[in-house]
Amino acid sequence: MLNKRDPISVVLLFLLILGLPVSAGAGEIVALKSADIQPYNEAVEGFMKSCRCDVSEIVLNETAGRDVLEKIRDADPEAVFAVGMDALNFSKTIGNVPVVYSMVPNSQLLSVAQQNASGVSMYISPEKFIAAILEVFPHAKKIGLIFDARHSGSFVRDADSACRARGIELVAEKTSRPGDIPTLIDSMRGRIDVFLMVPDVTVINPESVKYLLLFSFRNKVPVFTFSRKYVEMGSAAGLYAAPYDMGLQAGEIVQKIVSEKNGKVIRADARKTVLVINRKIMNKLGIRIRGEVLGRAEYAD
Amino acid sequence: MPTKSFRKSFGFKVFRSFALSILVVAIVLSALLVYYQNSMVKKDLYKEGTMLADMLAYSIRTWVFAENKDMLKDAVQGVMGQKNVVAVVVYNADRQVLIIEKKQSADKKDPFGNDPAAAGKMRMEQAGIIPKTAEREGTIGFLSPVVLETYKNMEEAIYFEESPKQSVQHVIGYVEVVLDKGVLRTEMRSILIRNAVATLLFLLAGSVAIYIAVRRLMRPLTNLAASVRSLGRGETVAQVPVESMDEIGRLATDFNTMSDNLKKREAEKELLEEKLRYAQKMEAVGTLARGIAHDFNNILATLRGSIYLIDKKLPAHDELRQYTRQVHGSIARAQNLIRGLLTFSRTQRINFRPADLGGIIRRLQPMLTNMAGEGVHLKVSLPEGPVMAMSDSVQLEQILMNLCANGRDAMPDGGVLSISVEMVTVGSEAGRQYPPAPGRYAVMSVRDTGPGMDEKTRERIFEPYFTTKDVGKGTGLGLAIVYGIVKQHRGWIWVESEKGEGTIFRVYLPLLEKNEEDMENKSR
Numbered sequence: 001m002l003n004k005r006d007p008i009s010v011v012l013l014f015l016l017i018l019g020l021p022v023s024a025g026a027g028e029i030v031a032l033k034s035a036d037i038q039p040y041n042e043a044v045e046g047f048m049k050s051c052r053c054d055v056s057e058i059v060l061n062e063t064a065g066r067d068v069l070e071k072i073r074d075a076d077p078e079a080v081f082a083v084g085m086d087a088l089n090f091s092k093t094i095g096n097v098p099v100v101y102s103m104v105p106n107s108q109l110l111s112v113a114q115q116n117a118s119g120v121s122m123y124i125s126p127e128k129f130i131a132a133i134l135e136v137f138p139h140a141k142k143i144g145l146i147f148d149a150r151h152s153g154s155f156v157r158d159a160d161s162a163c164r165a166r167g168i169e170l171v172a173e174k175t176s177r178p179g180d181i182p183t184l185i186d187s188m189r190g191r192i193d194v195f196l197m198v199p200d201v202t203v204i205n206p207e208s209v210k211y212l213l214l215f216s217f218r219n220k221v222p223v224f225t226f227s228r229k230y231v232e233m234g235s236a237a238g239l240y241a242a243p244y245d246m247g248l249q250a251g252e253i254v255q256k257i258v259s260e261k262n263g264k265v266i267r268a269d270a271r272k273t274v275l276v277i278n279r280k281i282m283n284k285l286g287i288r289i290r291g292e293v294l295g296r297a298e299y300a301d
Numbered sequence: 302m303p304t305k306s307f308r309k310s311f312g313f314k315v316f317r318s319f320a321l322s323i324l325v326v327a328i329v330l331s332a333l334l335v336y337y338q339n340s341m342v343k344k345d346l347y348k349e350g351t352m353l354a355d356m357l358a359y360s361i362r363t364w365v366f367a368e369n370k371d372m373l374k375d376a377v378q379g380v381m382g383q384k385n386v387v388a389v390v391v392y393n394a395d396r397q398v399l400i401i402e403k404k405q406s407a408d409k410k411d412p413f414g415n416d417p418a419a420a421g422k423m424r425m426e427q428a429g430i431i432p433k434t435a436e437r438e439g440t441i442g443f444l445s446p447v448v449l450e451t452y453k454n455m456e457e458a459i460y461f462e463e464s465p466k467q468s469v470q471h472v473i474g475y476v477e478v479v480l481d482k483g484v485l486r487t488e489m490r491s492i493l494i495r496n497a498v499a500t501l502l503f504l505l506a507g508s509v510a511i512y513i514a515v516r517r518l519m520r521p522l523t524n525l526a527a528s529v530r531s532l533g534r535g536e537t538v539a540q541v542p543v544e545s546m547d548e549i550g551r552l553a554t555d556f557n558t559m560s561d562n563l564k565k566r567e568a569e570k571e572l573l574e575e576k577l578r579y580a581q582k583m584e585a586v587g588t589l590a591r592g593i594a595h596d597f598n599n600i601l602a603t604l605r606g607s608i609y610l611i612d613k614k615l616p617a618h619d620e621l622r623q624y625t626r627q628v629h630g631s632i633a634r635a636q637n638l639i640r641g642l643l644t645f646s647r648t649q650r651i652n653f654r655p656a657d658l659g660g661i662i663r664r665l666q667p668m669l670t671n672m673a674g675e676g677v678h679l680k681v682s683l684p685e686g687p688v689m690a691m692s693d694s695v696q697l698e699q700i701l702m703n704l705c706a707n708g709r710d711a712m713p714d715g716g717v718l719s720i721s722v723e724m725v726t727v728g729s730e731a732g733r734q735y736p737p738a739p740g741r742y743a744v745m746s747v748r749d750t751g752p753g754m755d756e757k758t759r760e761r762i763f764e765p766y767f768t769t770k771d772v773g774k775g776t777g778l779g780l781a782i783v784y785g786i787v788k789q790h791r792g793w794i795w796v797e798s799e800k801g802e803g804t805i806f807r808v809y810l811p812l813l814e815k816n817e818e819d820m821e822n823k824s825r
Contacts, residue, residue: 039460039461084457085456085457086457105457105460106456178366179368179394181367182366182367182368183367183368199456199459199460201455201459204455205451206449206450207362207366207367207449207473208366210363211367214363226460227460227461229460229461240460
């Protein structure tokens with residue numbers, strides 16, 4: 001029992017109250033961006049919205065590596081929010097500060113050094129892609145893709161399963177050489193209804209994309225892609241992870257990590273995807289899109 | 302064609318030197334220009350080849366990547382349409398020919414030989430690295446790599462338009478654009494012709510300009526040379542026009558000065574020659590007079606002796622005595638004439654003593670006044686001190702008497718007869734028109750205000766028996782006697798007279814200075 005008249009007890013009680021956490025929000029966080037580009041900025045905005053913390057931003061490719069490290073150490077943050085693959089790679093040099101990433105292609109492909117990092121990847125499951133393709137192109141029966149088994153083996157397996165589940169065929173061509181891609185693309189002439197561009201570094205390069213798009217125009221085969229930029233270049237449609245929402249997700253993860261402080265690694269894939277359509281390309285390919293689909297899609301034309 | 306004399310002239314040498322200089326400058330400039338233009342043409346060809354190869358390499362990246370020969374052929378044929386392109390070869394990354402296009406032309410060599418693929422491959426392998434150009438006989442091949450651009454971190458880069466990553470370039474093939482070097486030869490020929498014509502025109506225009514300039518420059522010199530030649534031939538030379546103040550102008554000025562001096566010297570020489578001739582004439586006349594006088598004197602002596610003897614034999618009151626008296630009188634007049642002639646011919650014995658000219662005049666002044674008569678006013682102007690000369694005072698009196706009588710006779714209607722004595726220093730100044738020789742002189746002048754003499758009279762007044770007086774009024778020996786006495790005194794007599802201006806006679810006698818006078822007196 002505390003004696004209410006004992007002044008010492010009253011002071012001790014006051015100090016105890018001051019020492020208790022007043023909310024579930026985190027302290028200062030450093031947002032380390034690989035570059036100062038729009039999707040990354042959107043991710044940071046989402047992060048700031050959800051983490052309810054002070055965020056100071058550092059752009060990695062505008063500052064020398066040693067300076068970045070000094071800045072981060074000077075800030076002594078509770079966590080680092082790494083936006084982009086380069087930022088995540090750099091964050092492993094910081095030391096014992098929790099790292100939460102975002103805008104990273106695929107969590108499953110992270111290196112051993114990055115295994116302790118929590119965060120949200122841009123990975124969209126094959127099921128979602130297949131569902132979106134069928135939503136935009138409901139008459140598609142054969143979906144073609146080219147992949148390198150080293151990078152996209154599991155994705156293609158899952159895609160094949162998803163296709164089978166929906167009663168359609170996946171025409172997948174395997175390669176390990178970028179030089180073979182034009183030939184493989186040409187080999188799909190007349191065999192597919194839609195081409196699914198998968199985020200595979202062996203397959204995707206500027207020339208292969210140009211070739212694929214030319215193939216698409218010549219053979220009236222729409223290309224469904226994983227990034228808005230290819231829709232703007234000439235793909236018919238695409239599905240990509242919403243950066244702002246990924247930032248929100250990352251903010252929530254930071255809150256959990258900071259508040260629980262149990263060293264648990266929390267990883268997730270982007271929960272929200274955005275369907276993007278190039279109407280001009282659709283028109284050129286002679287494809288009509290249902291109104292309800294158009295209503296909920298973004299346009300990149 | 303220049304004349305032979307022009308080819309030998311200084312102007313032609315100047316013209317030739319300048320023309321040669323222009324020729325050398327024109328050739329050097331032309332050579333530099335040809336070299337520069339040739340470099341420019343070659344540079345342009347290289348630029349064109351490099352640009353075509355680079356453009357083709359850039360535009361066919363996709364088709365090289367895809368090794369799509371149909372599409373490659375379309376692109377390559379576009380380049381083949383260019384003017385100087387004779388062949389295009391596209392290789393893959395392994396340097397194997399993907400496509401080769403070439404113009405089949407009979408007059409052009411196949412730039413690749415029989416096996417273009419092998420030739421191209423061999424060239425690149427031999428080089429180790431890919432050369433930018435491959436120069437062959439008749440053609441130049443321009444090589445450019447076909448580059449595929451990827452990113453360092455492909456995983457991330459494939460997602461976004463604005464790539465945050467550094468790009469990485471992979472060579473996926475090569476392009477060789479082969480240009481015909483014939484254009485170089487054609488251009489070179491054209492450049493050579495243009496430059497040769499330009500050089501010729503430059504040389505022609507320069508030569509004409511220099512010829513005109515040299516002619517203009519040489520004109521004063523030519524005039525001067527002509528004047529010098531005329532002067533050399535002894536012709537009368539007019540003043541050379543002085544057109545400038547440069548060396549040639551100064552030369553013309555100096556030539557004019559020299560010409561003037563020569564003219565003065567010539568005039569002086571002519572005067573001296575005239576005087577010499579006159580002196581020689583007077584000498585000859587004197588010699589003649591002297592001879593006649595001697596012989597005649599001897600005859601007169603015989604006549605006088607004979608008449609004396611006749612006179613002795615005749616009775617005192619003989620009628621014939623009147624004839625002997627007439628003969629005596631005639632002999633006496635003849636002897637007077639003989640004395641005059643002897644005085645003129647300077648055979649009279651002279652008794653030289655220091656004599657004061659002023660003193661002699663003062664002594665004779667009353668007699669001279671009487672002699673002048675009433676109509677003539679005698680004006681005597683003498684210095685205060687003595688003016689001494691080694692002379693025979695009797696002879697000097699004779700001079701004075703003769704000159705004054707001459708002056709008086711020249712003024713029948715009256716006038717002024719002025720007599721003066723002065724000391725004069727004759728210098729060696731240039732341009733002096735007459736003797737005496739430089740030195741100090743005692744000068745006695747007699748001037749009348751008569752009608753004066755013309756030049757013709759003036760030239761003969763010292764000749765014996767020359768007179769302008771009426772017959773019987775003068776013997777014609779007065780001035781001849783004066784001339785003879787002056788010459789015997791080693792002096793000079795000078796007459797100045799113009800018609801209507803009167804006449805002045807100046808008698809120059811060597812001045813006897815004080816110390817000379819003292820020495821002379823001591824020696825006596």
